[in-house]
Amino acid sequence: EVQLLESGGGLVQPGGSLRLSCAASGFTFGNDAMTWVRQVPGKGLEWVSGISNTGGTSYYADSVKGRFTISRDNSKNTLYLQMSSLRVEDTAVYYCAAAGIAAKLDYWGQGTLVTVSS
């Protein structure tokens, strides 16, 4: 059974940092590109960042560029999102997802809530 399990969310003050993790199992993690998508409660989906299967290529939404860093450890089947200089508007549920055939996002985690507030 495919599983993506996010962790690391929580409450952080504006300007603070947080690292999210996404542990993958049930599929060949090193074969798939991965992505982070976030959703403000009650709002739409926002693509945040994507990384190639090897980790050699990554991209970011303008809203997080320069503040967030995506990475992966294929030996540990884990995806990361290092978030710094956090802002109130970064408050959201963060999902990790795996891109399969035709880059569709086949598998999603359950999401982890990040709250940025003083």
Added chain:
Amino acid sequence: DIQLTQSPSFLSASVGDRVTITCRASQGISTYLAWYQQKPGKAPKVLIYAASTLQSGVPSRFSGSGSGTEFTLTISSLQPEDFATYYCQQLNSYLMWTFGQGTKVEIK
């Protein structure tokens, strides 16, 4: 960056209705488009990819069409379990997979 605009943002429909949602891309994306369904408190689920290919296990009442800049998702006969929010996503830009703003389908 490629922008996706969905319409309508909200629609009210009855069980058995035929429902169509449109997604327009700011530039041509061939058929690199997917559709997702999301229910409250759950992660999105892929319905359609490559604009018109039905994901395994998805009921055949869902269909997708289009290419270039205009795409549609059609539900041929709306069922109670289809009341949800639907998103399009462009897959043309490698690793930069932006979404439309969503269409919420509610019970009339």
